[in-house]
Amino acid sequence: MLPRSKEEVHRASTPLELLFDLVFVVAVAGASANxxxxxxxxxxxSAIFPFLWVFFGIWWAWMNFSWFASAYDIDDVPYRILVLVQLTGALVVxxxxxxxxxxxxxxxxITGYTIMRVAQITQWVRAWLGDPPRRQVITxxxxxxxxxxxxxxxIMLAPMSLKPYLIGFGILIELSxxxxxxxxxxxxxxxxxHIIERYSLFTIIVLGETILSASTAVQSxxxxxYVDGSLVGIIIGxxxxVFNMWWSYFQQTEHNITNSHWQGIFWGYGHYFIFVSAAAVGAGLASSVDFMSGQSMASLTLTNAVIAIPVICYFLTLALVHGRLRAYPMSAAxxxxxxxxxxxxIWSQSAVLLIGLIISASNAFKLWHYRTLSF
Structure with missing residues (x-):
């Protein structure tokens, strides 16, 4: 398995990578629904930690595949078969x-992850055989x-009371x-x-799940x-x-990523907070519909908080990861x-609509400001 060239022009996602992304739609939808x-x-x-942990497992499996494929995707028959095995493991997860x-x-x-890992390690062994100069890295x-x-x-054998701490340590092992x-x-x-395109496509997938969660709740x-002005406000907001989350992510064509080790790690790992926040927004929108229709036991402030906090996290992380605060100081203000x-x-009866309007006004101002600087 020979390495791909970093200088390859017009590098794009393959149909197999797109199929891989679609399989992860199922897992993202399950996490958001729960x-x-x-x-x-x-x-x-009692759901915050499981959600963050489950989404980490989903994102981490996708990320490991995507970065390996960016370096060693030769698209031969063994490679395709091993990726299909990984897809099977992802469905089990x-x-x-x-x-x-x-x-x-x-x-x-755990069984699904093991299936994926067996295929993934086999891919790395093939890379070890075909790329002698990088054998230390691959090892x-x-x-x-x-x-x-x-x-x-x-960890599966550990007492339930210790599992949160052991899981946290396991995440550190994975990240290291x-x-x-x-x-x-x-x-x-x-x-x-290629990595930028892969992350962009996964962003669209997560935003798509956000739309699906909200639209399903609205339909119910x-x-x-239960149809009144409050529902219309939630739909518009x-x-x-979602439109502004998409606009903000793709507003900047050049992302803050290079072949630098530190920038690659920061950019790649930082996207976890972008993705998990977007998925949480979908659950929050669906919960707002439930509250409006009297089908939720949560309070108004809690219902609004599960939208407001992920939205803040999404836009804050986006600005940090994409380097916009440094490039455009006005963005910080x-x-x-x-x-x-x-x-x-959080304390408003029309929180979703107000948050949507605030983000729209913020993006409109930043767009005007960027255009002003370009002249």
Whole structure:
């Protein structure tokens, strides 16, 4: 398995990568749906950690595949078969999402991850055979992934009371593998523009799940006969919110990523907070519809908070990861003002509509400001 060139022009996502993304739609939808149901039952406090943990597992599996493919996707028959095995493992993980929410860990999820890891390590072994100059880097990946998977199996035997702490340590182990491996001999030959496209496509997938969660809740409300001005406000505000989340992400064509080890790690890892926030917004919008129609046991402030906090996290992380605060100092002031205004919406009866209008005004001002600077 020979490495791909970093200088390859017009590098684009392959149909197999797009199929891989679609499989992860199932897992993202499951995580968002479980968070939505927990909010409606007023069990948010017990659902926050499982949601963050489950989404990490989904995102991490996708990320490991995407960065490897950027460096070593030769699209031969063995590569395709191994990716299809990874897809099978991803579907098994998706089947264990609800179980993980309730128990913290799931035999389904661990088994699915093991299936993916066996295929992934096999891919790395092929890369080790075909790329002698980077064998030290690849060896770190192989050993790290193997030890990490052994650790997850051992966690299944631990007492329930210790699992949150052990899971947290396991996440640190997982994050350390690429961090330590990519420091050696210049790391793997991942393609910056290809990685940017892959992350952009995953952003669209998560935003699509946000729309799906909200539209499903709206349809249920309409079917139940709950249609009034509040529902219209949620629909308009939700559309404004999702449209502006998309606009903000794709507003900047040049992202803050290079072949630098530190920038690659910060950019790649930082997107976790962008993705998980977007998924949480979908659950929050659905919960707002439930509250309006009287189908939620959560309070008004809690219902609004599960929208406002993820929205703030999304735009704050987006500005940091894409380097906009440094490139455009005015963005920092606009972000601070928007954050305060969005936080105040937590106590409003029309929070979704107000948040959508605030984000729209913020983006309109920043767009005008950027255009002014360009002249």
């Amino acid at each position: 968070l939505h149901h927990s909010i409606a039952e007023n069990h948010l406090s 998706a089947a264990g999402v609800s179980d993980t929410f309730s128990k913290g860990t799931s035999w389904f999820a 770190r990946y192989i050993v790290g992934l193997f030890l990490a998977q052994i650790y997850w199996w051992l 593998v690429p961090f330590l491996a990519e420091k050696v001999n210049g790391g793997t030959p991942w393609h910056p523009k 409300s309409i079917d139940a006969g 939700g559309l404004l919110l 606009v972000l601070c003002i928007s954050t305060v205004l969005i936080a105040l919406c």
